[in-house]
Amino acid sequence: MRNEILKMLEKNSRIELKDMAIMLDMDEVALANEIAQMEKEHIICGYHTLINWDNTTEEKVTALIEVKVTPQRGMGFDKIAERIYMFNEVNAVYLMSGGYDFTVILEGKTMKDVASFVTNKLSALESVLSTATHFVLKKYKDHGTVLEEESVDERELFMI
Amino acid sequence: MRDPLSERVKEIKPSGIRKFFDIVSEMPDAISLGVGEPDFETPWHIREEGIYSLEKARTHYTSNAGLKELKQEVAAYLHRRFHLNYHAQKEVLVTVGGSEAIDIAMRAMLNPGDEVLIPQPSYVAYLPCTTLTGGVPVPIELQEKNQFKLTAEELLAAITPKTKVLILPFPNTPTGSIMDREDLEKIAKVIIDHDLWVVSDEIYSELTYSGNHVSIAAIPGMAERTLVINGFSKSYAMTGWRLGYVAGPERVISQMTKIHQYCIMCAPTTSQYAAVEALRNGDEDVAHMKEVYNQRRRYLMYAMKEIGLECFEPFGAFYIFPNISRFGMTSDEFANLLLQKEQVAVVPGTAFGDCGEGFVRISYAYSLDTLKRAMERIGRFVKWLDAGRPEE
Secondary structure: OOHHHHHHHOOOOOOOOOHHHHHHHHHHHHHHHHHHHOOOOOOOOOOOOOOHHHHHOOEEEEEEEEEOOEEOOEHHHHHHHHHHHHHOOEEEEEOOOOOEEEEEEEEEOHHHHHHHHHHHOOOOOOEEEEEEEOOOOOOOOOOOOOOOOOOOOOOOOOOO | OOOOOOHHHOOOOOOOHHHHHHHHOOOOOOOOOOOOOOOOOHHHHHHHHHHHHHHHOOOOOOOOOHHHHHHHHHHHHHHHHHOOOOOOOOOOOEHHHHHHHHHHHHHHHOOOOOOOEEEEEEOOOOOHHHHHHHOOOEEEOOOHOOOOOHHHHHHHHHHHOOEEEEEEOOOOOOOOOOOOHHHHHHHHHHHOOOEEEEEEOOOOOOEEOOOOOOOOHOOOOHHHHEEEEEOOOOOOOOHHHOOEEEEEOOOHHHHHHHHHHHHOOOOHHHHHHHHHHHHHHHHHHHHHHHHHHHHHHHHHHHHHHOOOOOOOOEEEEEOOOOHHHOOOOOHHHHHHHHHHHHHHHHHHHHHOHHHHOEEEEOOOOOOOOHHHHHHHHHHHHHHHHHHOOOOO
């Protein structure tokens, strides 16, 4: 049942508990408890809103930074990751397989903000060997949702 | 001037709901719950395979009965999902939708005067397809008290020495009714006893919500007297691709192939390539869509209770079929008044046979959001009716 609950919430975290209980054929109280339990277990880690900032007046730049590091004694990848993700500007940190170690996704107001973070904060970390910064030009799809898409029901009324 | 028309064609009644839908399409604020096709788009990987086939210039006819690899996939699918065994090259015919299969099945099987048993309410094409071949349609009125299943008693009562074919339309539009193995076994016994044939329209076979669909052809003794009709429209949301198929004994399929090759040549090539991909890699899409339909179905059943519309719980397709007889109106009047008063379009049950009187069909091939808005309006409408239709 948990997977069904999660799938539904992942698509729409604002769905009403009552509707959800009906659609999943669950008792409303049991459902509320299950969700609370999953919050406790850090399976559900938050209820964020997917915003297309490009359509607002807010200036924002997003950068994807490839980071290579050398893990040092007593300080594995997890510890280095923590040193990176503790910064507020950092949106996401992933440990990667392949050509580099971490993907860091960063949001700043301007390119200068991002540049200053990379040079002053990120590169300054002892374990960091190198960085490669890529700026996002346009977001088309995020979290499984096409941002610009407007869905129109084009089905014609049909006799069956 | 001489009358250019055939008497048989003139006998066929035009679909009554056409007029109704014309009115709906003129109303911008109307919420239609009338459409009988999935709201999902064809999954991208399937569409992409269609596009790829065009890029590779696969723009020719396929062999008459369909692409060899598609027929293989169809046979494998029927085995994997419903434990049916068909020879891919001899017992499968790829058609332009399940609807072509229905038409040519009737043409291949019926002699003038042969009676065809058609349980109703059901899909609108069985009757005219029978009439056009000179067959005689014999409706069997399904009962709400039996969850609109066909019972052996009803079947027995309709059989005459002229009866040749039973059409078995389950999972059913418009009722959403399904037949489980036990129900089918009783029917099968009567069929075998009376040496009849079955045309089993299983187009909604992937959309059952209380366990896997059972095909009557899987009951011992039935495969040799059954045509199984299925297709891609409902299960893979591929209505516009116009692709279906029929599987059955070679001696019927080969004759149907003859008709098919003279009137159709072959089903659309692009669609056939896309369908191969659907059968190979589409199971997850089907499961996902079914889950979403089921959630909406539960929501509607709940809403019906809240609103105070009596409705038996259907476990198939994507329709509910509430009973509106307590308002003392015909289905037509109810649907028209609902459209006028609250701008919600539902289909009168009578569109699917006279015995649909007293019911309307609501499709849940719509987003939850649309369904919720519609249920609010229907709720208001029912309250207004119950209050004796006060003037506002």
